[in-house]
Amino acid sequence: MSYWSNSEQDIKAMLKTIGVKNFEELIANIPEDLRFKGQYQIPDGLSEMEAQKLLEELAAENLPLIPFAGAGAYDHYIPAIVDEIASRPEFYTSYTPYQPEVSQGNLQVMYEFQSLICELTQMDVTNASMYEAGSALAEAILLALSHTRKQTVLLPATLNLRYKKVIETYLRHMDVQIVEIPQKHFTLDLEFLRQNIDDNTACIVVQNPNYFGFLEDVEAINQLRAAHKALLIYAYDPISLGILKTPGEYEADIAVAEGQALGNPLNYGGPFVGLFSARETLLRKMPGRIAGETKDVDGKRGYVLTLQTREQHIRREKATSNICTNSGLLTVRAAIYLSALGKKGMQQVASLCLNKAHYLAEGLTKLAGISLAVEAPFFKEFTIKLPVNADTVIQQFAQKGVLAGVSLQHLGLKDHLLVAVTEKRTRQELDHYIEIMKSILD
Amino acid sequence: MSYWSNSEQDIKAMLKTIGVKNFEELIANIPEDLRFKGQYQIPDGLSEMEAQKLLEELAAENLPLIPFAGAGAYDHYIPAIVDEIASRPEFYTSYTPYQPEVSQGNLQVMYEFQSLICELTQMDVTNASMYEAGSALAEAILLALSHTRKQTVLLPATLNLRYKKVIETYLRHMDVQIVEIPQKHFTLDLEFLRQNIDDNTACIVVQNPNYFGFLEDVEAINQLRAAHKALLIYAYDPISLGILKTPGEYEADIAVAEGQALGNPLNYGGPFVGLFSARETLLRKMPGRIAGETKDVDGKRGYVLTLQTREQHIRREKATSNICTNSGLLTVRAAIYLSALGKKGMQQVASLCLNKAHYLAEGLTKLAGISLAVEAPFFKEFTIKLPVNADTVIQQFAQKGVLAGVSLQHLGLKDHLLVAVTEKRTRQELDHYIEIMKSILD
Amino acid sequence: MYRKLIFELSKEGREGHTLPRCDVPVKKNEDLIPDKYLRHKAANLPQVAENEVVRHFVMLSTLNHHVDKAFYPLGSCTMKYNPKINERLAGLPGFMNLHPEQPAEKVQGALRLMYELGELLKEITGFSAITLQPAAGAQGELTGLLLIKKYHQMKGRQRTVILVPDSAHGTNPASAAICGFRIKTVRSTEQGLVDMEDLKAKTDENVAGIMLTNPSTLGIFETQLKEIRAVMDEVDALMYMDGANLNALFGIVRPGETGFDVMHINLHKSFSTPHGGGGPGSGPVAVNDKLKDYLPAPIIIEKNGRYLLEYNLPESIGSVHTFYGNFAIFVRAYAYIRILGKSGLPQVTRHAIINANYLKAQLKELFELEYPAPTMHEFVLSAEKQKKRGAKALDIAKRLLDYGVHPPTVYFPLIVKEAMMIEPTESESKEMLDVFVQSLKQIDREIDENLETVLQAPHNTPVRRLDEAGAVKNLNINYFKNKV
Amino acid sequence: MYRKLIFELSKEGREGHTLPRCDVPVKKNEDLIPDKYLRHKAANLPQVAENEVVRHFVMLSTLNHHVDKAFYPLGSCTMKYNPKINERLAGLPGFMNLHPEQPAEKVQGALRLMYELGELLKEITGFSAITLQPAAGAQGELTGLLLIKKYHQMKGRQRTVILVPDSAHGTNPASAAICGFRIKTVRSTEQGLVDMEDLKAKTDENVAGIMLTNPSTLGIFETQLKEIRAVMDEVDALMYMDGANLNALFGIVRPGETGFDVMHINLHKSFSTPHGGGGPGSGPVAVNDKLKDYLPAPIIIEKNGRYLLEYNLPESIGSVHTFYGNFAIFVRAYAYIRILGKSGLPQVTRHAIINANYLKAQLKELFELEYPAPTMHEFVLSAEKQKKRGAKALDIAKRLLDYGVHPPTVYFPLIVKEAMMIEPTESESKEMLDVFVQSLKQIDREIDENLETVLQAPHNTPVRRLDEAGAVKNLNINYFKNKV
The missing domain is CATH 3.90.1150.10 (Aspartate Aminotransferase, domain 1)
Structure with a gap:
């Protein structure tokens, strides 16, 4: 199978236009000693039909339990309309809306997604997504450290261990002290927290329901952290917010979640989508893209990427984060899911x-x-x-x-x-x- | 699950606009003794999730061999692009192009489909599809009878028996003699044909490759039928025309095929799609819709349903056929299939x-x-x-x-x-x- | 804008799809098949890369109006929302990849689904037997008429006439003609009902039956069914119901209980299966005991919880489909009925009727309403007043395109001049209906204020008014023939 | 045209999706969870019927430019055709419905696919080990830099500086900063290559490594890799390759053989997985033996034909993804590589390079070409000449929208004024490239003949030029907050 369009006849004509005899002339500048001279030791190409057979065989070696x-x-459950709409090439073959005039679909969905998550969480602002919950939590902590200019991070043992590992990787090189708060009766040990939180604490991460499934006493935690002006980073399950008290009500500074549950398949763990919301005061330091409403020259409502001065393609090393490509398509799915369920x-x-x-x-x-x-x-x-x-x-x-x-x-x-x-x-x-x-x- | 949009609150407002107190008032004219008074003895409605589970269980009771x-x-094999494109609601939720200005997609695909089948078969004209091969063959015979005004139809024993049954059903009420040509060595008995074809023969149907898979001596058959001015209705396998001599080359008057092979799933036998082509001289009596090229008021190229005076919504009982809804979506698939394979x-x-x-x-x-x-x-x-x-x-x-x-x-x-x-x-x-x-x- | 034919994209040597290598020893075609059977000139099919094939057909798709875009109130077509779950379910490999010749024991799920769909449709229509075979409404009509013919034949008589009201679908007379019947047209009254006097006058021993659409194409319920039945009974003629408008009757009327002997059902209308740009549809035919022995073979039967295809039906009229009908459509209709269930289906009808009446209430002053009888799921307006002011129904329809909604069916039924046949269906929201009303009111104002805008419409569509006469005159229906 | 927000469609009592009935005994929420943990005010999410939800998002979709519509030559983004078969395969239930915590013996197919994808990528890049974990290119960079940091730490030294050429992607310095590195920018020569003198001047014992994009964002191959390696070797600094442009190297160069120690690969660029309106992507990181022991955990290993997730990696930098990376993207990339195979991948590069050179040959007179070095898969033009005549690169970009093609990346790389960075990819046909050339030529003429048309562009898009400054000034990024 081939996915290029031009035939060898076309190529001949094009090389003539370019003014070279053959393709080799175009890459003659690449030094011989940097060239790959062999052939890839990979199998010959397949037709689509053969590839389908091959992949079906691989899929059959998995047994979804x-x-x-x-x-x-x-x-x-993923409503059928989620798949139907998100599988439109208008969504999945488009890219970052660098030209907003021909990207209003993606931009408006981003705006709607942000608003839906804000309303679900009762948080002020939400970005257009992160990779998944683990790295989103890590970025939340980076934000807290940068905002508070303090050095201690409290991570409870009731936090998903996989998230914790990602956080540790992101923080390893930094001059930061991670204090683990042990669990007691499968919830965070409040007494230990009381003894270990201090004015040097940048933030505490609370997952609720926690890794073990149980609800934390967030109000008690909140009192302790408020006394020391530590930020509360609140990790939630978006489905749970149908009935549980919201991060906004708990006065979280940053709320992070794994958004996979909102209309996205399990996919053996990825792609997933990190939901990232914050208080308005943290907005300018928030990582990730944000869509905002504006008007065009005719006064028509429209949407653009906004607050881009936080981002790396403008700020380079001074950017708030290096995140660039995120989980766009999964936010489309989440937006449809939340709109359909309502x-x-x-x-x-x-x-x-x-x-x-x-x-x-x-x-x-x-x-x-x-x-x-x-x-x-x-x-x-x-x-x-x-x-x-x-x-x-x-x-x-x-x-x-x-x-x-x-x-x-x-x-x-x-x-x-x-x-x-x-x-x-x-x-x-x-x-x-x-x-x-x-x-x-x- | 419900698929209506309005809530009971909306309904209340709407009934007020209409000027009635309740729904019952709107149907008060229906006599009591015609009313259904009970409740349907059918199960309660299901959520989408429950329906999916139910249908998955039913599907699992089938074992595709x-x-x-x-x-x-x-x-x-069905190339992935066929599914990808034909599953666009732009194609599958649209209908007959009664308003060509907003149906150019379907109309142009119809025109391209007709042209593709014409080129594949080397026939002059092709309609926009029939239901499936069996009824398409029956309609071909109706056309032959009407065109020749003769009464005998020759059906070989080498014709798919299922097609034959449909043909017999369509012809049963008519003053037509069906003569079966027996098979000899699993091809049509030429000697029998020679003895039984005469000037009263309206048409002979030849399936090639025949029901048993073997190739008929179409040239010999052709000589016999030409001598008696009987029409040749040629049933082919569209895939075979990649290498086999075409109905056009065999001088068929009407060429009919089952088009399922062109990018359509087996679907336990339906929907399938009848391909129907003919000589130009038979065009005005050909059943089914036809798209034609024309221009709009600005001189721009466009497509419309044409020769509609053959059709039942204009001609009513004088129409060439009663076919109306056909297999539109399957012709979209066939057009993509033929375009991709090329x-x-x-x-x-x-x-x-x-x-x-x-x-x-x-x-x-x-x-x-x-x-x-x-x-x-x-x-x-x-x-x-x-x-x-x-x-x-x-x-x-x-x-x-x-x-x-x-x-x-x-x-x-x-x-x-x-x-x-x-x-x-x-x-x-x-x-x-x-x-x-x-x-x-x- | 780019608007090429696939043939115009073709360039020698380009490839849109790669076939697998041959994994058995390859012989030349002519070594396996004598040369005289072989094609010597390849079909000049397009040579277009996959990327370009995709773009071509995606682009074409965007030129279509469709249900998932906006309002589509084509009268008699029931352009309701097509649930997406049904597409997912019809695509299950256990349904989609079944060969129709698989042994019954390996297709029990498929047969059960067909059997249960039949039972559900019987319950909804009030008939005692059913065939799922017909591939569309018109083929359902043909089947029903063949059954009626058979009925009379079994009684040893030759009936030659089918009565058809002047408000009938065009397919009704066409189907009857194909069955070899003569058609006698029965007039409608001013109320849009069958003119009983005319009916009686035209009913004699030649009449095989009557075909009624109920509600009629005027959206009016035929209240005289008992009376019609009585007239038919006098000559032992049968009553056929065109079920295209069954959408309007769920929970209110079961046709089988109202005098009809046979009806067809459009799964792609009442039961929401998609219309596919003109098909595939599906037109099951339900009958009462008078006709059940004549149904097409095979039928699906149940024996001790196992399902079978029964071909041994000595009095059957034969087959109307190569296999068993449009199975993938059955899956969708079955899912639809099971999802809506016992109380959901009557709600469908309730919403459809209220939506139609809501529109009518707001439009009946603006346009002429020739038949003011109670409206079921659709109604017919006349643009006679507008025509007098300079804009025909066709002009109004074309102008509606500029407003982003699909126009109603126009010039049908034939008994209404400048007819506009409007069927909103239950899917549409009040807001969408309001947009439609406002658009029509706006257009009506434009007739006085800016007539040319209406007459020149549409303005915002991919192409503007197309020359249909020119299409017939300079017939071009085959790219290759035209180019030669 | 209709253009509402989903919130504006909401009406009390409407339903978009029905949940199943509860088939276990139902208790009140407050009987299962103490009231203090419960939400008392429901989220004011939209209440919209399914039909309207579908229409809303379908309508929004049509406002996007996308690969399946037309040319999308965004430099550095590799907007190539996304094969449809890959979508079908990624959707196989045996992949899609796998929980990441399933025992290894029940996910052998998934693990084998990941293992084999890793082996294929190693073969293509010439490296000896790989992690598939990073979720995007930028996370790949972060991972690579953490590996470099670890390398130096293991040698007991603290390196603080990363060298980054001025032609680098914006993510490069951002990633380095997040790892706590200081960035030193290395100048480019007039040929668009690394200025060796500047490099030498900036290389000292503080340097941990250099990040190079090769080909660079100018589309120019860095020919001095051996020389750069020598400079780095002097201080035992490492070489990181930003692999965003790997598309240009298949069959020509294997980065692992040219002096690099580590690189990331963008599966959504070089290996054709769809971009999803901004993700998900996937950014595997390949390394040589110097770094392999530090790769994130888990890695996939093979033992006697069985595949396992190995977590026991004592020197690993940790994890960068909650699970194993973007598995569904791996499926697509794996299918792509297997379909193209050994000789297809070099053809990809050949076509990509020829397409870029074909465009350049026709545009280099029209625009300024600041770096005339040989072009690989993309090239950068400058609209300086046009700017002098009144139209900036931005204006030209906006005007291109009216011609139905997506503009190139503009104002990047920063080292070219009025930059227009053009990457046609291998998917595009000669005809599409010709349309692009003609459009640019036409716009160039318009600058002289009808400047306002260019400056006011776009004219034919769903919205026209948007007020980006106003968006920041009157910040509205949350419908609910704004409404309060």
């Missing part, structure tokens, strides 16, 4: 997750030897303590086509399992889950 | 089918007890004689996920199997087919 795993990636739908989907998660938790904890890790409120995800090794349980579930959850072995909690339930899980699947667990324990 | 069956429906691709795909079919035939006929039904030339489909019952063979293949072919039991040929091979069948699949057959015979 019914996911009761979450931990940052959630199997929510006010009522977002409440409903959250309520469905809540009820189903509690139904499963109740069913499981009736089994001998299983208990909730802690008797704390949770939304759609929760941690259970098993009488057996969680990894073994996961393997046994996998044989039945079910992804039981995420093992907490990496935290030294071998017998703990993190379970997520979305609105897609039917009662039959929930009962089946309980049955499998029962049979394993028996 | 690797098809070596043809008999009018062929598993050719001159070279159509030759290649035909050549691939030819070679692969012969590879399989050769492999099979090496097995003890299997022979070609007749030693005649064939293209991508052929009939073999088995030492066992064909239905049994099909069942055993089905257990291995393979559709072995079509049994000819309905023609009284219990041990004959009709096998089709497209370019999609890999050598591995062909060898696997031979292996399965071998294991059955052993």
Whole structure:
């Protein structure tokens, strides 16, 4: 298969126009000793049909299990209109709106996306997206450090460990002290926080619901951090905001989330989309693109990229961030998702997750030897303590086509399992889950 | 799920504008004894998510076998661009171009489709499609009867039996004599034809390659029918015209084909698309829509539905046919398919089918007890004689996920199997087919 | 603007798609097939790179009006919203990749879907048997008429006449003619109903049946069904219902209970399957017990939870489709019915009727309303007043294009002069209907204030008024023939 | 024309999507979660019917320029054709529905694809190890710089400076700054190459490495790589290649063999994955043996034909992505490489370079060509001559919009005044390039004949020149905040 347009006849004519005899003349300036002289050791090209067969075979080597795993990636239902619209080449083959006059579609969607996320979170401002939650949190911390000019970052042990690793990578080279706040009863240890927060604390990151699925006492945390003028970076689940108190209500300075749940497939972990919102006072230091409303010369409403003086193509090394290409297409999907579900739908989907998660938790904890890790409120995800090794349980579930959850072995909690339930899980699947667990324990 | 837009609040406002108290008032004129008083005995509505689950379960009750069956429906590869473009709502949610000024997309595609089929077949004119091959052949015969004002129709036993049944249904009520020309050595019995064709013969239908996959001696048939001024209705396989002599070259008066092979999925038999071409002299009596080129008031090139005086919305009972809605979207797909494959691709795909079919035939006929039904030339489909019952063979293949072919039991040929091979069948699949057959015979 | 034909993009040596290498030993065509059977000159199909093929057809697509763009109130066409989930479901490999000759035991899901769709349609229409075979409404008509013919033949008589009201769809008389019937036209009353006197006068022993569209193309419900039935019964003639407007009857009337013997259903109208720029549609035919034995073969039957294609129907009229009908359309219609369900379907009708009446209430003063009878899902206005002031229905239609909405069906039905047949469907919002009303009011003002603007319309479309007469006169329907 | 915000379509009580009924016993939210954790005022999200949501976003889509519409020669962005088959393949359920926490034995196909993609990219770039994690080119840069930092740290030294030529992408200095480096800018020569004297002058023991884009943003191949390497070797500094222009090197040069230690690759540029209106992209980073032990965790390893995610990398810099990178983009890039194969990739480069030179040959007289060195896949013109006659590069760009093509990147690179950076890519046909040339020639004539037309451009776009300063001044970036 070839994706160039011109035939060898065309090429001949073009070389003539250029005034060279052959292609080689055009690259004659490249020194011999820099040239690649061999042939790629890669297979011959394929026709589209052969490629399809090959990739279908690869896809068939994967077995999508019914996911009761979450931990940052959630199997929510994607309305058909999301795929239908986002698969239009008008969206997926366009690029950054450098020429706003022929990019009003993308720009208006960006503006609508920003507004939708602001309304969902009750935050002042939202950018046009980051890569995913992990690096978005890292960028949030960079912003907090830059804004506060302080050096300590508090990271709770109840934060998704994968996010934490990305944060550490981003901060490793900096003159910053990361203090880990341990968990106590699977929520952040408030007492430890009280003792360790001080005026040198730039920010604290709170994930709520936390990595274990449980709700943090954000108000208590808030009081502590307010006393020391530390910023609150609040990591949320966008689906949860259908019913849970918002980062805006918690007076977060920066709110970050993984937006995959809003109409985007699991895709084995990527592309995902980082949602990044902030208080208005942080706007000028916020990373990422922002669309704003304006007028054209005829007075017509239109949208442009705005506040670009924060960005690297103008500010170069003085830019607030190096982010450039982001997750544009996923924000289109999120905007459609939020528009379709709307006010009522977002409440409903959250309520469905809540009820189903509690139904499963109740069913499981009736089994001998299983208990909730802690008797704390949770939304759609929760941690259970098993009488057996969680990894073994996961393997046994996998044989039945079910992804039981995420093992907490990496935290030294071998017998703990993190379970997520979305609105897609039917009662039959929930009962089946309980049955499998029962049979394993028996 | 609901697909109406207005809320009950809107409805209230609208009823007020209309000037009625409630909906019931609007239908008060319908007599009580005509009213449906109960509730439908059908299930409650579903959310989109539930419907998807339901239909996925139904789809999972089907097992698509690797098809070596043809008999009018062929598993050719569909280039990705066909799906990509035809799934645009601009094509699939539009309708008959009654307002050409806002339908130039559909009209130009119709014109291009007609031209592509004309060029492929070497026929003069082509309409904008029929439902599928069976009813298209029936309409071709109606046209021949009307044009010649003669009463006899010759239908060979080598014509697809399903087409024949549709033709018989369309002609049943008419004062027409259908004469079946038997097959001899799995091609049309020329001697019988010679004895039965006469000046009262309106037309003869020749399918080539014929139902059994073998090539007819069209030139010989042609000489006979020319002597009696009978029209030649030629049923072809559009893929075969990459290498086979065309209906135009055979001087067919009407050429009809099943166009499914040109970029359309199998879809369990429908929607398919009838290709209908004719000599220019038959144009005014040709059924179906036709797009033609013209100019707008500014002299700009444009396309319109033309020769509409043939059609039922103008001619009512004097129309040449009652066909109205046809297979528009499938002609869009066919036009894209033919444009993408182009001159070279159509030759290649035909050549691939030819070679692969012969590879399989050769492999099979090496097995003890299997022979070609007749030693005649064939293209991508052929009939073999088995030492066992064909239905049994099909069942055993089905257990291995393979559709072995079509049994000819309905023609009284219990041990004959009709096998089709497209370019999609890999050598591995062909060898696997031979292996399965071998294991059955052993 | 770029506006080429695909043929004009063609250049020797360009490639739009690569076929796989041949993985079996390659022989020359002429070594496998005698030369006399071979084509010697390749079809001069386009040679265009994939990128350019895509751009060409994407560009063409943008020249179309479509439901996902704006209002499309073509009367009698039911241009309602086509749910996207149905496209996703029809594309499931378990449906899309099924060969029609697969053994029944490997297609149980497909057969079950067809069987259940039939049961649902029977329940909705009130008939006792159904065929899903017909590929479109017109083929449904043909099928229905063949059934009527068969009915009389089984009774040993030759009936030659079909009665058709003057408000009927054009396909009705055309279908009847193709079945070899003579057509007698029955007049409509001033109320848009069947003129019972005329009906009685034209009904005799030659009459095989009557074809009624209900609601009629005027959007008016035929209230005299019992009376018509009585007239037909006198000569044992049958009643055929053109179901193109079934959209208007969900939950209100079941045609099978109102005297009809047979009807066709347009899945692409009432059941929201997309219109595809002119097809594919699907036209199942439902019948009562009088006709059920004559239905086309095969039918789908259920035995102990297994589904089968039954071909052994000795009194069947035959087949009207090569296979089983437009299966992929069945999937969409089935999903639609299951999603709306028992109480959703009546809501469809309620919204469709209210939308039509809402438009009518605001437009009946502006235009003439020749038939003021209660409106169901659509209604017909006349632009006679406007014509007198200088702008015909056609001009108004063309001017509407400039306002970004598709015009109504014009000049149909034939019994209304300067007819504009408006069907908003249930999908449209009040705001969209208001835009339409405002546009028509604006155009009406333009007739007085700026007539030329109306007469020269459209102004903002990809092409402007096209010379249809010229298209016939200088016929060019094949690029290659024209170029020779 | 209709041009509303989704919020302006909202009306109380309308529904765009129905959620399933709850099939487990329903409790009130407050019975499951204490009230203090609950939201009391629902988000005021839009209430719009599905039909209207679809129309809204479909309409918005039509306002975009895109690759499937016409020429899109944005320099440095590589707006090449995005093969449709790749979209089909990335949508296979076996890829799309995989949870990232699935056990390795149930995702062997995904891991194999990632592993093989890595091997292919290593072969193409000539490096010995790779990470697929970075989500975009800029994150690739960050990753590469962290690797360089780690290299020096492992040698026990603190290097603080990164050298960046003045022709570099804006992300280069920004990425270096985020890693805590100071940036020193190296001048370009008149030939558009690195000024070796300046380089030597700025290279000292503080230098951690140099970031080079090759070919540079001028589309010029840096021929002095061996010489630069020698300078870097003197202080054991490393060489980073910004691979945004790898498109220009297939089959000609393998960066890993030319002195570079590390590079990033833009899958959405060189390997044709779609740009999605600004992402997602993907920026794998390839390295040589000096850096391989520091790559982010996890990496994919193969053991006896099974594939695993290896987290146990003691010297790794950590992770830069929550999971494993943009997997769905890998699927597309993998398909692209496999389809083009060994000899297709060099053809990509050949066509890209010829297309660029073909344009340059026809435009170099019309505009100024400040750097006349041989052009690879893109080149930079200056509209200085035109500016003197009254029309800036910006005006020319805006006027091009009226001709239906997207303008080049303007005002970049910064070292060319009135820069117009043109990258046609290999996908474009000779005819499309000719249209572009003719359009520019026409605009050039317009500058003399009808300057205002150019200065007031665009005229035919959905909106005309937008007030960007006003957007900053009257900041409105959130519909709800603005409305309050």
